[in-house]
Amino acid sequence: MIDTQVAPESGDGLEAVYVARDGTERRMPWAWLPQVAGELHDPVRAFPSYKGQRNYSGWYWSATQGRRIGFESWVERDHLIALDFDPAVTAIVS
Incomplete structure (x- = not known):
């Protein structure tokens, strides 16, 4: 606390x-x-997927965190990848 x-x-x-x-x-x-x-x-809400959806949601394995992190679009996923490769970043949350 x-x-x-x-x-x-x-x-x-x-x-x-x-x-x-x-x-x-x-x-x-x-x-x-x-x-x-x-x-x-953990994320507050789920990352739904369904036929015909216009965005691509999923999970990214983060080496920084040592676990999966959810994303709701490819843009968000690309940001996660960039953050994961940045040595100055010590924590990432969804």
Whole structure:
């Protein structure tokens, strides 16, 4: 959990909303997001596929994360690949 005494202040007004592993929705200032990146493991919704769909969704195996990460389009997949090859990137979430 985030220690609000140590978390960075964010005066920009942006918030991050995510669903924790226990299913609860959590809100926090955007600046706190790196502190909870480990909790952001599974996607919130499924990546459906059906005949005739106009986008290509699926799963990408990330060497950075050591697990699959979902994507909803080829553009998103291409971004995942680029992030996976960037040595400065330490975590990727769907």
